[in-house]
Amino acid sequence: MRKKKIISIIIFPGSNCDRDLMIAVEKNLGIKPDLIWHQTRNIKKTDLIFLPGGFSYGDYLRAGIIATKSPAISEVIRLSKKGTPIVGICNGFQILTECNLLEGALLKNSSQLFKCEDVFLKVVSKNKFTSGYKKNEVVSYPIAHSQGNYFVDDQKLKELEDNEQIIFKYTSKEGVINNSFNPNGSKNNIAGIVNKKKNVLGLMPHPERATDNFSSKDGKIFFKSIYEML
Amino acid sequence: MNEKITGKIIQDHNLTKSEYNLIKKILGRIPNILELGIFSVMWSEHCSYKSTKKWLKTLPTKSKKVICGPGENAGIIDIGGKDAIVFKMESHNHPSFIEPYQGAATGVGGIMRDVFTMGARPIANLNSLRFGDPKNRKTKNLLRGVVKGIGDYGNCVGIPTVGGECFFHESYNNNILVNAMCVGLVDKKKIFYSTAKGIGNPVIYVGSKTGRDGIHGATMASAEFTDDSTNNRPQVQVGDPFMEKLLLESCLELMSHDAIIAIQDMGAAGLTSSSFEMASKGNCGVKLFLEKVPCREESMTPYEMMLSETQERMLLIIKPNKKKLTFKVFKKWGLDAVEIGKLTNTGTMELYMKKKLVGSLPIKPLAESAPEYDRPSKKKNEVTTHKKIGKKNLKRTLIKILSSPNHSSKKWIFQQYDSSVMGDTILSSEKSDAAVIRVHGTQKAVAITCDCNPIYCKSNPKIGAEIAVAESWRNLISTGASPIAITDNLNFGNPEKKEIMYEIKQAIKGIKNACEKLDYPVVSGNVSLYNETNKISIMPTPVIGGVGLIEKLENAKGFKMIENANIFLVGKTKGHLELSLFHQMYNVTQGNPPKVDFQKESENGKFVKTLISKTKGVIGCHDLSEGGIGLCLAELCMSNNMGVKINIPKKFQSNPEKWIFGEDQSRYILIIEEKFDMKKFLNKVVDINKIGIVKGTCLEFTNYFEIPVKNLIKLSNKWFNEYLK
Amino acid sequence: MIFRVFINFKPGILDPEAEAIMQTIKNMGNKSIEKIIKGKFFDIYVDDKKDYFKEIERISKNLLSNPVIENFKIIKKN
Amino acid sequence: MIFRVFINFKPGILDPEAEAIMQTIKNMGNKSIEKIIKGKFFDIYVDDKKDYFKEIERISKNLLSNPVIENFKIIKKN
Numbered sequence A: 001m002r003k004k005k006i007i008s009i010i011i012f013p014g015s016n017c018d019r020d021l022m023i024a025v026e027k028n029l030g031i032k033p034d035l036i037w038h039q040t041r042n043i044k045k046t047d048l049i050f051l052p053g054g055f056s057y058g059d060y061l062r063a064g065i066i067a068t069k070s071p072a073i074s075e076v077i078r079l080s081k082k083g084t085p086i087v088g089i090c091n092g093f094q095i096l097t098e099c100n101l102l103e104g105a106l107l108k109n110s111s112q113l114f115k116c117e118d119v120f121l122k123v124v125s126k127n128k129f130t131s132g133y134k135k136n137e138v139v140s141y142p143i144a145h146s147q148g149n150y151f152v153d154d155q156k157l158k159e160l161e162d163n164e165q166i167i168f169k170y171t172s173k174e175g176v177i178n179n180s181f182n183p184n185g186s187k188n189n190i191a192g193i194v195n196k197k198k199n200v201l202g203l204m205p206h207p208e209r210a211t212d213n214f215s216s217k218d219g220k221i222f223f224k225s226i227y228e229m230l
Numbered sequence B: 001m002n003e004k005i006t007g008k009i010i011q012d013h014n015l016t017k018s019e020y021n022l023i024k025k026i027l028g029r030i031p032n033i034l035e036l037g038i039f040s041v042m043w044s045e046h047c048s049y050k051s052t053k054k055w056l057k058t059l060p061t062k063s064k065k066v067i068c069g070p071g072e073n074a075g076i077i078d079i080g081g082k083d084a085i086v087f088k089m090e091s092h093n094h095p096s097f098i099e100p101y102q103g104a105a106t107g108v109g110g111i112m113r114d115v116f117t118m119g120a121r122p123i124a125n126l127n128s129l130r131f132g133d134p135k136n137r138k139t140k141n142l143l144r145g146v147v148k149g150i151g152d153y154g155n156c157v158g159i160p161t162v163g164g165e166c167f168f169h170e171s172y173n174n175n176i177l178v179n180a181m182c183v184g185l186v187d188k189k190k191i192f193y194s195t196a197k198g199i200g201n202p203v204i205y206v207g208s209k210t211g212r213d214g215i216h217g218a219t220m221a222s223a224e225f226t227d228d229s230t231n232n233r234p235q236v237q238v239g240d241p242f243m244e245k246l247l248l249e250s251c252l253e254l255m256s257h258d259a260i261i262a263i264q265d266m267g268a269a270g271l272t273s274s275s276f277e278m279a280s281k282g283n284c285g286v287k288l289f290l291e292k293v294p295c296r297e298e299s300m301t302p303y304e305m306m307l308s309e310t311q312e313r314m315l316l317i318i319k320p321n322k323k324k325l326t327f328k329v330f331k332k333w334g335l336d337a338v339e340i341g342k343l344t345n346t347g348t349m350e351l352y353m354k355k356k357l358v359g360s361l362p363i364k365p366l367a368e369s370a371p372e373y374d375r376p377s378k379k380k381n382e383v384t385t386h387k388k389i390g391k392k393n394l395k396r397t398l399i400k401i402l403s404s405p406n407h408s409s410k411k412w413i414f415q416q417y418d419s420s421v422m423g424d425t426i427l428s429s430e431k432s433d434a435a436v437i438r439v440h441g442t443q444k445a446v447a448i449t450c451d452c453n454p455i456y457c458k459s460n461p462k463i464g465a466e467i468a469v470a471e472s473w474r475n476l477i478s479t480g481a482s483p484i485a486i487t488d489n490l491n492f493g494n495p496e497k498k499e500i501m502y503e504i505k506q507a508i509k510g511i512k513n514a515c516e517k518l519d520y521p522v523v524s525g526n527v528s529l530y531n532e533t534n535k536i537s538i539m540p541t542p543v544i545g546g547v548g549l550i551e552k553l554e555n556a557k558g559f560k561m562i563e564n565a566n567i568f569l570v571g572k573t574k575g576h577l578e579l580s581l582f583h584q585m586y587n588v589t590q591g592n593p594p595k596v597d598f599q600k601e602s603e604n605g606k607f608v609k610t611l612i613s614k615t616k617g618v619i620g621c622h623d624l625s626e627g628g629i630g631l632c633l634a635e636l637c638m639s640n641n642m643g644v645k646i647n648i649p650k651k652f653q654s655n656p657e658k659w660i661f662g663e664d665q666s667r668y669i670l671i672i673e674e675k676f677d678m679k680k681f682l683n684k685v686v687d688i689n690k691i692g693i694v695k696g697t698c699l700e701f702t703n704y705f706e707i708p709v710k711n712l713i714k715l716s717n718k719w720f721n722e723y724l725k
Numbered sequence C, D: 001m002i003f004r005v006f007i008n009f010k011p012g013i014l015d016p017e018a019e020a021i022m023q024t025i026k027n028m029g030n031k032s033i034e035k036i037i038k039g040k041f042f043d044i045y046v047d048d049k050k051d052y053f054k055e056i057e058r059i060s061k062n063l064l065s066n067p068v069i070e071n072f073k074i075i076k077k078n
């Protein structure tokens, strides 16, 4: 038996995928996560932190920006520097770019419209967050966002590529990566990246919504990989 | 404040002379302007239902499953165990025409508050939309704004929007309809009502600060439009979905403690209607100290405070010893709650501003003596000339239907809605006849749908309304649900016109009849009248929202097909083409809608429901409605990207259009497992016939025509994409 | 020639976003802030052949702003 | 005192909204339009006790704009 691990989910006013995430963690990892209120000034012990999807602070000004000013995010930044794994999904990804834990920015979708649909993703680099997938495996998760259009300048993009920091790209079912399978205008179809140290992951699609018998089950392996890395 | 009440002021408040006289009689004096304003909103059509109350009372509202019928913020039904479902539909038609984005958004916000006010967590939103002719210059912007408004609001709050309908017709050119439905889940033992109780108990205000938004919104919603009503600008209400989310979470948290005696959202007519309704139900009085009302703008008058329709506000009566706890919970969510008054035993609404009594109104008489009209009605004399329609190319007709605004894919719309948040959406738009939402943490699910075919209603409001009810019932059956109850949203023109009043009365009669026959009561609803501009009225549009229970989630059915499955048709086909899509495609718009035989409806429904829930044979199911068998099969093919081979029965081989496009009621298409032996289940009362199999890549009517499914998909996605490019 | 069109909410219209930004600024430590008004602007570049003011006005009213809830103001830049 | 902060996209960042507006204006018949730049502004009202320029600068950088994609400019209004 392994020692019980601690998984934390930060909850902001306006988070709305916190419950879905909590259930996916419980079901797939057998761990009841700690729910951390955004005003917490001291996150004591945690083996991994999730930033859930939703509309923290109504997504006013820019999605994710206001959340970066909360006490809990200072803690997330501190812990990330110590190597604690951090995963931001959707709004969580937006928060991570806004507080500079991840490169780039998430602009409004090129269509200017919110988009909810099942998309295919290619796992273009493997790392501990995705250890359960084969390299270049195509998986299906839903997306639901209006600001998922990932932008990064060309020099940084090259760095991301050279360091294998790009994890997920939008693709066709067959694995073709091009404009017609890009749901939001994201640079190079990027859907998820990690930081240089590879302990911070951000992704727009929702693996926690792909773990049910009635949806795609591809998210289960994502959570299994997380279980393995703890 | 001491403004003299002139005839003009009375008229501006949409009060008639006799209504004003009644006010004077109730008060025993002349009202001041504040009091007059309060009467006017309380007695507006929107709040008092004065033209329809008499008829609404005739609707069946009870059954073994009904926990709470009309009269509260929303209706409640029992779905077994500790669970109950709260639901209602409401319109935001006029505001959405003036400002589509905000109007639709605040409509969604309002209906969600009606649901969570009762202690329920909203689990699904639906919407029923009617727009004008796509070629009308306003339509595109209205469509864009409304859809974005609905999406942005529900998405932000984190409630999945899972279904609805969208229909274009020139009669809605200047009166679009935006009806929003919300469904919530509540623990039967933790339902909250709006009856104020306990003399001395504090009245608590929480939510957005009051601004000058929507003053007279309730009276506006009851007044006919003229073109210059677009100048009624400052009335626009802006929605704040983030505030709604905070209210939702904080109210549900407070409800888990034993603190709340009564709670009500401030909807139409804001502080006025919420405080009057709560006090009236509890037979008590209220003292409000208006200077305590949180205001967004400076120097707001009592009149403005009482009539403001600022969104995202709630009014609570709490236990006095739970005040601290109440403030603490709201504070946690960043909300300022304020005590703005107390309950009294006087039966009077006493309004104070800085210690001065500025208004005093008897609550019960004001609420209970609201005028109730039995308006005259008369059937419109129409000479119907039945145009004959010659032989038409079947394939081309189907293509025409699929590329028409009303029957092309609504993907552009529903992709803007987050349909999967909360993790319990099993089936949503274009995957089934009704949305299927799991009851959180259980193996049960609810099925939800909303429907209305205004073309039928225009020709015969009674039968049209019956069909709307029957169709919603059928939609629920198709998913494997037992239909339980409905909510309705009655959208009509000006009730002061005899022909319109006739439509209203007939439609209510139709709903009544259908609901009684199907044991499918009405538990909540809404009426929206005066939907006309420059004397042109909308088509009668009684939208029906139905809710049913799927006892075992794994039995839920959608549009699924598998290769080699058999295709069965349930129900009798006569080939009713009058008012069908087939006729509409050739601009023949006269005739009668098909009749519903409720005996058959019931038998066929029970048969399908039993087959789905008691056997493993059913793979998918789709009810038949507009467009008949042809459109139904096309939808099944597109949803699965698979083909079917269909044999038209001998009887119809000389007029196949009747079989393919006839719109006879009470019918379903079943996709049945290849090896499943149907014989055992055939009975004498239900017509059931095998019509084909799932095979290939085309929709094929053997010996007649075929279309590759990939072309169908392309055609179906075409209209919206081109229109909104 | 450049026209700059400013657009913001009419006074009295609820602006929850401005409210949230102000609250955040306060939380970040600045207490001297009294009010925030939020708006958008468009810089419209046109040729110098004639004065397009009237035309820009029409565009501002019919396209750039939502006259139901917003006001606009046009200035000519250099 | 009022500070007005202007924020707009850095050059090189595609702005489909501005693009779409320009297209619409062209379709509406105006051919003299060369370019459109879209941005937002904030009017920040503070007391007159001291000069808050430095502070507004900090707020603009850390909150109002995202330096990865946006530039800002501050002007003092009367």
Ligand SMILES: Nc1ncnc2c1ncn2[C@@H]1O[C@H](COP(=O)(O)OP(=O)(O)O)[C@@H](O)[C@H]1O
Pocket: B046, B047, B056, B059, B069, B070, B071, B072, B073, B074, B075, B088, B090, B114, B267, B268, B273, B488, B489, B490, B522, B523, B524, B525, B526, B527
């Ligand atoms: N057409 C209708 N059918 C059944 N019930 C209705 C209908 N219209 C209104 N009601 C009921 O009347 C009550 C008042 O409705 P309404 O004024 O819309 O509430 P709210 O104050 O929340 O806007 C509610 O209980 C509603 O369910």
Ligand SMILES: [Mg+2]
Pocket: B073, B113, B114, B265, B267
């Ligand atoms: Mg209500």
